[in-house]
Amino acid sequence: MAKMKxxxxxxxxxxxxxxxxxxxxxxxYIDQTKAGGxxxxxxxxxxxxxxxxxxxxxTVARIVANQKRIKLNGMDINVEGAFDLETLLGKSKESRxxxxxxxxTLNIDSDMSKEEKEAFIHEVESRCPVSDNIANTxxxxxxxx
Numbered sequence: 737m738a739k740m741k742x743x744x745x746x747x748x749x750x751x752x753x754x755x756x757x758x759x760x761x762x763x764x765y766i767d768q769t770k771a772g773g774x775x776x777x778x779x780x781x782x783x784x785x786x787x788x789x790x791x792x793x794x795t796v797a798r799i800v801a802n803q804k805r806i807k808l809n810g811m812d813i814n815v816e817g818a819f820d821l822e823t824l825l826g827k828s829k830e831s832r833x834x835x836x837x838x839x840x841t842l843n844i845d846s847d848m849s850k851e852e853k854e855a856f857i858h859e860v861e862s863r864c865p866v867s868d869n870i871a872n873t874x875x876x877x878x879x880x881x
Contacts, residue, residue: 745757745758747766751775752768752773753767753773753774754766754767754774754775754777754778755767765777766780766781782819786815786816787815788866789815789838789840789864789866789870790813790814790815791866792864792866793813793840793867794811794813796860797856797860800859800860800863801846801856804856807846807847808846809846810845811843811845812842812845813842814841814842815839815840816838816839817835817836818835818836818837819833819834819836838870842857844856844857
């Protein structure tokens with residue numbers, strides 16, 4: 737039987753593009769660069785999206801390593817992807833607004849062999865909620881109250 741856990745955040749759009757996000761006891765700011773019309777008070781939504789993926793991969797890697805008693809000294813995580821800026825800005829409808837692909841590159845500091853690292857990361861990816869939500873369609877309901 738599934739043991740479900742619900743999480744949530746609240747956010748408020750302030751001046752220009754600045755958004756204040758409350759997540760538990762933490763406050764984060766999402767913004768655009770000054771060149772993009774923002775105040776540069778925080779990372780962009782897409783940067784937070786990638787940070788969320790990297791954070792989840794790293795967190796699940798630590799959980800798996802602890803459970804399997806694998807010595808994981810650390811891990812460098814790089815995430816990148818390209819999207820059509822013209823679609824985002826409403827200047828084109830030829831492409832979708834999302835990334836055409838996302839590449840995660842990992843440098844795992846551990847005594848594992850390359851094959852062991854690949855098996856380890858395969859398990860991490862299969863247990864990572866963020867990568868699962870990216871790879872699979874998750875229904876989103878946006879409603880006005």
